[in-house]
Amino acid sequence: MSLRCALLAQLNVEELSGYELTRRLAGSPGLFWQARSQQIYPELVRLEEQGLLTSRVVEQASRPDKRLYAITEPGRDRLREWVLSESPPSFAKDDFLMKVWSYGMVDPAAARRALSLHRTHHELRLARFEEAARVGSPGGAEALDARQFGEQLTIHAGLHVERSLLAWCAMAEEWLRERETAMRPSATEKGQTA
Amino acid sequence: MSLRCALLAQLNVEELSGYELTRRLAGSPGLFWQARSQQIYPELVRLEEQGLLTSRVVEQASRPDKRLYAITEPGRDRLREWVLSESPPSFAKDDFLMKVWSYGMVDPAAARRALSLHRTHHELRLARFEEAARVGSPGGAEALDARQFGEQLTIHAGLHVERSLLAWCAMAEEWLRERETAMRPSATEKGQTA
């Protein structure tokens, strides 16, 4: 439903090919919304059928030909409407937290290792967001054009979330360390229940 | 894939019916993983076919009979393995942030209204997490049993994330206010591009 609108949002800025859209959705917007080419190409066809996009083939020497998609007026209308529509927050469906839910039932030391590995993922993501923030706003806090403005907002959302999750990881590791030492003396069966 | 394990995690604590599991996954752990009965019942059947669960029918007077599911040893093995397995962070696929990406292209005042509505959702969720933290750890910081330990960890993850998102909302609303006033003087065509 909203891959549809993610594509419209990109094409609202400029004309792009399916290939280039695929690359975009692995870049900065892809930090919180990724999609694969196999999903994108058919979706573009559907959007054109619905009149939200038009396309034209551009012949290229020394490269395969490509089909450039452009947004139409109905497409812009659809996008505008969608952008301002309400959306419930979607921090639901988290694999990792479902695992953490059982951390009281496994060996605390093993849990702590898993957690610390997970933390490295978030450190990496934070670094990516920081990089994106630097690259995306060269003129500093102000002087953002229309596209950069929204992009920077989303990047900062990422920064906020990643930092808070790293803080949580530190707290959780501490909890596990405490649990570890609290269980050590009496833990003849290694404290495993799960 | 991990609804499977979400169910195993619940049943690792106690024997439950499909109905009760449905209720659980709309409660405290369900704050970050929800599933509907229509998905749960068939999944339980599949898990039993695979030998990860067993079930027995309990006849009830004055209530419909119910089928209680219990985890088996292979089920526990599967769960243990899953709990400690690596999972990449999953803050991907966020509808709302995809919308925010286009906030530079719509009327800033309208965007700010949408954002402020979104903020109320997060305020509500934060309140739910705070309530869950209070109810779930009556004995204070320590004295958590095996189940409460993991549950509290996940609840605190929720607390961290919700607070950071509220901070971000405040920042974003401020950005939009600034953009609003910056555009107002020269904005004869109301500043809409999208």
Next chain:
DNA sequence: TTCACCATGTAACACGTTACATGATTGG
């Protein structure tokens, strides 16, 4: 020559949501 990049797809499957369907008991 081999690898990476450009460029576009199809097919099968897994996962999740919506809508529909049934039927008993308890409390207001």
Next chain:
DNA sequence: CCAATCATGTAACGTGTTACATGGTGAA
């Protein structure tokens, strides 16, 4: 009598992933 709660499902659909498939160009 009506609504809510207990209890369990089926069917259709939409979305997303994995695997498979093709073929040209440019650089090392």
